[in-house]
Each structure stands twice: as C-alpha cells, then as structure tokens.
Amino acid sequence: MNFSTKLLNSINNGIGLCVGLDPIPDRLPEKFRNDSESLYNFNCEIIEATKEFASAYKPNLAFYERFGVSGWEQLRKTVKAIPSDKIVILDAKRGDIGSTSEAYAGAAFDSLGGDAITVSPYLGRDSVEPFVTREQNGIFLLAVTSNPGGKDFQELLIDGEPLYVYVIRMARLLASKRNVGLVVGATKPSLWDNVLREAVDLPLLIPGVGAQGGDPVEIRNILSGYPAPALVNSSRAIIHASSGSDYAVAARNAAAFLFDQLNG
C-alpha cells in the first residue's frame, strides 16, 4: 500500500493521535526496572493500552541509541510490535549528502521497517530526495519545531519571508508521490496561518502538546477545514502518565482524553 493511502486509512477522519514512544528509564514503572529489555516490554504494553485511539506511533531514535546495541534491538522489536494498520514514524531528524541519506533511508525503511522518518532540511534538496523515492514510505520534513530555539534560524526573514516558508516550498516540490509531510510544532500558534497557507495540502505531524505546552483544542480549531491528514503527537504525557502500577490504564486514559480534545 502506498504511504498516502495508509496514512489516510490510519486516521479515518478528524485529527489522528500519534503516541511518542520515548521511554525515560527513571520514569518506568518498577516492574521494568531490572528488565534488560525494559524499553521494548514497556512499549508493548503502552501500544496495547493506547491502540484504540492511536493512528501512529513515533519512537525517537535518541532514546534507543543511548543504550547502544541493546537499544537498537529493542527499537527494531518495538517497530515490529506496532499493529500493521498504524503508521510508524521514526523520529530521527536525519539528513546528509545524497549517498549518505540513501543509506539512512535503508536503515529506516529496510532495516527498521518504519513507514516514515522525520528529516532535517539544512543540507537542502538533494539531501531529502533519497528519502522520498519509495511510494510506500514517507517523510515529515522539519519546518517549524516545537522547542524555544526553533526560532533562531527557522524564523529569520529572507526577502520578507521566514526560512521555514522556503522549507515548506521545497517540501511541496518533492511531494509528487504524496509522501511528504511537515513537522510543525504546536507551541507556535502565531505562525499557523502562514504555515497552512504555504502547506496547501501536505500532511502534518504536530509535536509539542502536553509536556511542551501546546494546546490541543487550539490546534483543533486551527486545523478545522485543513484538507490533508494531521497527526498530533504526545509522548511523555501519555506513556509516563503514571509511574505507578496503573501506568497502562493511565496511558490509555491520557490517550483517550487527548483524542477527545482533538476531535471534539
């Protein structure tokens, strides 16, 4: 199935919920503390608890790479444990010269088996192209990020328009297979008019609600009428909703609550 169809199907209608699988060891429930595959085993339970509400899962590779070979193995197993009708977004923010980006695409899509990867645009068009050649796989290109420092470069004005607008326009040029979306942080509401006008009909991945402070109800209003699929991500506020023995129920409740906020 091509990426565009899978993404649409995963969301059904409305705004899709994306659960960020970024486990923090100190916040894992006690039963996972002496477990050599704690990340994987925890993720399996989180996936099971939240799958009724989730369209997508997004492991951030940093939280696995820090544990070296074991972390990479647990990431691989986590991807396999995600139901096949969900979108798996590898949050990796990769981007390198062409031949190297090709190797990263192999890592993400062939070796790890993700549906999509996040890509950082600083190296320009030929660094992004190797990620968009397969219609069954997609990317979300960083446009406006959710962190405070996002403004340092992304909002610099070039001939009166911010850098992120140039990035969005490049994304549109690469979207002939309908497998190119944008990352737009939920924490910058003043930029949304501009972003949506330029994005036209590119899919959106929206991090920054929950722990980072973005408001899901505001996002719902902003996106009303936007013609393309949108996924809103929450990581810590769902997976670490509780560190007690009720972690699975707490994650389920947090996912259900956010889903309702997003879909009215």
Next chain:
Amino acid sequence: MNFSTKLLNSINNGIGLCVGLDPIPDRLPEKFRNDSESLYNFNCEIIEATKEFASAYKPNLAFYERFGVSGWEQLRKTVKAIPSDKIVILDAKRGDIGSTSEAYAGAAFDSLGGDAITVSPYLGRDSVEPFVTREQNGIFLLAVTSNPGGKDFQELLIDGEPLYVYVIRMARLLASKRNVGLVVGATKPSLWDNVLREAVDLPLLIPGVGAQGGDPVEIRNILSGYPAPALVNSSRAIIHASSGSDYAVAARNAAAFLFDQLNG
C-alpha cells in the same frame, strides 16, 4: 584530557588528515565478502594502514545503521579500535529538542565513546547546547556542506548575509569550552573568505575533497595563516582506493598522498 588539547595534539602542526570510515559493501575487497563483521574487520585494517598519517577518523553512522544491530555493534567496536591519540568524530548530523539532544549526546559520547559528533543546526541554539557541556567532548556544527543542495538554504541571504554566517556566529557563542568547530565543505571555494572571517578561531572539519571534487592544494592555500586546527576528510578515495588485494597499501598510499598535498 579536554577536547581542545586532544585535537591540537592529534594534528601536531599543519593540516590534519581525517579518514572517513564509510565502507561500501560492494567495494569491499573479496576477503571481506562473506564476513559477518566485514565493516569492522575492514576498518581495523584501514586504521592500521593509515594511522601514520591520520589525526582523526570519522565513521558516518548511516553506513552502520543500515545494517541494524550488527552495524551498530561493528561501529562500537570500530571506535574502540581507533588509537587513543586520534580524534574520533561520529558523523551523525544529529540535532533535536533539548532533552532529546541530551540523549543523542549520551549515545555518541557514553555509549559509542566518540570524542566529537557532527551536529545539524536547524533546531537552533537549545538543540546544540546539550552536545557542548562536556569539555572532553566536542562538536562540529554544519555551516557550509559539501553537497550541491547545500546552497538551497545555507546561502539564502538574511539582511544581506547568508544563513551559514548566522550559524557560525551561534557556534562562536557556544564555544566557551573551546569544543565547538565547524563543518565547511571543500567544494565551495568562493565562500571561504567569508567563512574564515566569521569563524575567527574555531576548529574546522572539511569534507568534500577526493570523490566530491574539492582541491586539497587550494584548501592548503586558503588555510595558510588560519590560527585554529583544521581537519580535511577523505573517505572513499582512501578506504576504497583499491578493491583488489592491495587495498591496505592503496589506502596507505592515498592517505600519504593527501597528507602531503595538505602539508606541502
């Protein structure tokens, strides 16, 4: 030892040679073809053959990640096999929101044991800071990359000055531990005046000679009188100088030849 001192010591004087450990399976000599640890075993021989001339080694993580868990393990072992007086630069082009960049720093410096990592600047200052807090570890921040698409964003003008100048100025603000350098591609000679004026005394990592077309002699002339350490990287032109049984001698000769071009 702090990064700044180790870098200076590794170069002695003149321009340092950095060998890019980016093995391409199709170009490995025959004896490595049916070897489950071909990347690692090949790297060990390349390191041995080139260490007389090399100040630094730079594995690009993409070429290991594509082989999943085995690739990651071979990368870890490769880092351990590099002599301790050489600088190990993990070419990873990472960069994420603060807490995630912190996890990437843990992956690079604690788990893999690199001395330095390349960092991509699109997410701004707070995405770079977590990589520069340890004085024994450093970064090379992407300023001007060697690929043709590098110009797409890096050379856009903001108030008359290109984006890469803003990146270089941020690098200088973060360099209080003298562990922040810049990546500047050898393929853009017309930008060097501007780059060196802004860089002032930041260390440089210069990819793009050899297969990508940058001219080592031109680089030597440009850098004459620059007061900080500079490493010029070559990957394929050294490690895949020959795919025949003379691969080690060919790599040694290619390293020696480039070292001489760089140092007159």
